[in-house]
Amino acid sequence: MVDEQAARNKKIRDTISGNFTRGAKSYALFEEEHQFFKKLLGELLSLSPPPAGGRILDVGCGTGASLEGLAEAVGDNGEVVGLDISEGMLEEARSRFGDKYTLICADGCNFEEKALGGKFDAVVYNAVLFMLPDARGSLTSAKSVLKQGGSVYIASLEGVEANGIPLPDILSQGGYKAGRHALSPWSKVAPLVDELFPGTLFREFTIELTPPLFRGFYLLEPMSAGLLPTLPYPERRNIIESYAKNFEEEGVAPVQRWVLAASNKRDD
Ligand SMILES: C[S@@+](CC[C@H](N)C(=O)[O-])C[C@H]1O[C@@H](n2cnc3c(N)ncnc32)[C@H](O)[C@@H]1O
Numbered sequence: 001m002v003d004e005q006a007a008r009n010k011k012i013r014d015t016i017s018g019n020f021t022r023g024a025k026s027y028a029l030f031e032e033e034h035q036f037f038k039k040l041l042g043e044l045l046s047l048s049p050p051p052a053g054g055r056i057l058d059v060g061c062g063t064g065a066s067l068e069g070l071a072e073a074v075g076d077n078g079e080v081v082g083l084d085i086s087e088g089m090l091e092e093a094r095s096r097f098g099d100k101y102t103l104i105c106a107d108g109c110n111f112e113e114k115a116l117g118g119k120f121d122a123v124v125y126n127a128v129l130f131m132l133p134d135a136r137g138s139l140t141s142a143k144s145v146l147k148q149g150g151s152v153y154i155a156s157l158e159g160v161e162a163n164g165i166p167l168p169d170i171l172s173q174g175g176y177k178a179g180r181h182a183l184s185p186w187s188k189v190a191p192l193v194d195e196l197f198p199g200t201l202f203r204e205f206t207i208e209l210t211p212p213l214f215r216g217f218y219l220l221e222p223m224s225a226g227l228l229p230t231l232p233y234p235e236r237r238n239i240i241e242s243y244a245k246n247f248e249e250e251g252v253a254p255v256q257r258w259v260l261a262a263s264n265k266r267d268d
Helices: 002-022 024-034 036-045 067-074 087-097 135-145 167-173 186-196 211-218 221-227 233-250
Strands: 055-059 079-084 102-105 120-126 146-162 201-208 255-262
Touching: 002 024, 002 087, 002 221, 024 036, 024 087, 024 211, 036 067, 036 120, 036 146, 036 211, 036 255, 055 067, 055 135, 067 079, 079 087, 087 102, 120 135, 135 146, 135 186, 146 167, 146 186, 167 221, 167 233, 211 221, 211 233, 221 233
Parallel strands: 055 079, 055 120, 079 102, 120 146
Antiparallel strands: 146 255, 201 255
8 A cells, every 4th residue: 555655756856857857948948038936935935034054955856946036144154055857857957046046956855964965944835745646745844854943834826726716627627637636735734834843933924826927837838737637738728728818708717726834833
């Protein structure tokens, strides 16, 4: 049973990693145009600023959208380390930042201090934890690499709705096999956060998706896979494009719901 679960989780990680690697260039262009994840990080850090001079681990750092913001937050004496499972995403980050940041290809569900060069003042998951198949493994790893009093930061995508109806329901009504948007939704993560990081503050946050933002986000290969996981990418693109066109014609702006969480203290 444990082996079955491990094999299932590996399959999920490989699929997600492949989707991100193939979509890495488009992801970097989307971020360059919209600064979507950079702005999200700003909201997350506004809950509780990380310490100046701190050492931060950016789990699922991707193309590096959050690396600069985190480096600015900790200042010249701080250090930011990025970890991601997708070599393609890391390649984009390297082409942008060279060797300015330490970037490590590893699984965010299971990481250790030894491979990361020491402990951290903060571990950040910007738009990552909800897509990990093993949230407990990941948060336990985070706790193990944090210094005494270190913090965890989480921005978790909970869903997207149009006219108050979840997009997966709209797709199902249209006859499509829609995906579970989050593998580790906040309902599953919240008790873990409570157990491992008591006293964590969180708040809900919504983002209204204008037509270019909706298209830019959901036409990305990995994001479209979250909505329509069983279809090949060209088919997913066509379907999402047709819904985007309808929303635009009807003047409907889909809304994403996020949870932002920061633990400013760690009780042992
Ligand atoms: C939506 S992107 C967010 C990237 C980045 N945090 C940002 O703000 O742009 C999710 C990232 O998580 C990475 N990821 C997904 N599953 C992972 C895993 N099991 N371990 C490490 N990284 C993972 C993906 O490769 C991708 O780069």
